[in-house]
Amino acid sequence: MEQPHxxxxxxxxxxxxxxxxxxxxxETFRENGSHFVLVFPFVRHDFNDLLxxxxxxxxxxxxxxxxxxxxxxxxxxxxxIHRDIKPSNILLKSLDGPAxxxxxxxxxxxxxxxxxxxxAKITDVGTTCYRPPELLFGNQKYGCSLDLWAAGCTVAEALxxxxxxxxDSGELGSDLALIQSVFKKLGTPNLxxxxxxxxxxxxxxxxx
Numbered sequence: 001m002e003q004p005h006x007x008x009x010x011x012x013x014x015x016x017x018x019x020x021x022x023x024x025x026x027e028t029f030r031e032n033g034s035h036f037v038l039v040f041p042f043v044r045h046d047f048n049d050l051l052x053x054x055x056x057x058x059x060x061x062x063x064x065x066x067x068x069x070x071x072x073x074x075x076x077x078x079x080x081i082h083r084d085i086k087p088s089n090i091l092l093k094s095l096d097g098p099a100x101x102x103x104x105x106x107x108x109x110x111x112x113x114x115x116x117x118x119x120a121k122i123t124d125v126g127t128t129c130y131r132p133p134e135l136l137f138g139n140q141k142y143g144c145s146l147d148l149w150a151a152g153c154t155v156a157e158a159l160x161x162x163x164x165x166x167x168d169s170g171e172l173g174s175d176l177a178l179i180q181s182v183f184k185k186l187g188t189p190n191l192x193x194x195x196x197x198x199x200x201x202x203x204x205x206x207x208x
Contacts, residue, residue, distance in 0.1 A: 021071035023102040048087035064099040071101035076144040085150035
């Protein structure tokens with residue numbers, strides 16, 4: 001598997017991340033001496049499908065979001081960055097919950113960094129419209145705020161009656177389309193709110 005995907009690192013991080021609202025890793029084994037297999041409990045529903053099918057009440061939605069932030073508080077307290085927060089990575093046992101944070105396949109942790117140093121992490125992580133500005137402009141020193149941006153996008157999507165994504169990365173899922181969408185929604189940053197260096201990189205990105 002190519003970095004940042006690494007199933008053995010995922011298993012190590014899941015062991016560190018173990019908590020009430022993180023999907024538990026039951027066991028791992030080698031299949032025929034080659035494939036490394038991770039075994040998880042069967043959890044029937046994912047938050048994304050339930051939102052699209054309008055199967056959750058407002059109270060159920062809020063309960064799922066609370067479980068998400070409980071999981072994030074637990075893993076962030078251990079320095080773990082999930083790096084792919086989105087509705088489809090929130091799993092539910094039933095419509096009444098509980099909800100679990102799942103898919104740590106590209107997660108990063110200081111105790112299991114793999115080939116990624118803390119100040120040289122891979123920026124090709126996350127899913128399209130949930131990717132934050134620090135990834136779009138190549139900041140390799142990012143931290144847990146990466147997950148909080150994606151979680152905020154998830155909250156906005158979940159509470160929107162039509163459950164549309166907060167930002168739009170266009171038909172091709174491009175970074176430039178996503179940047180444009182973020183600026184339209186939140187306003188264009190300037191030197192007062194963003195460091196000079198980041199504004200320079202922004203200018204170079206938009207003019208290249």
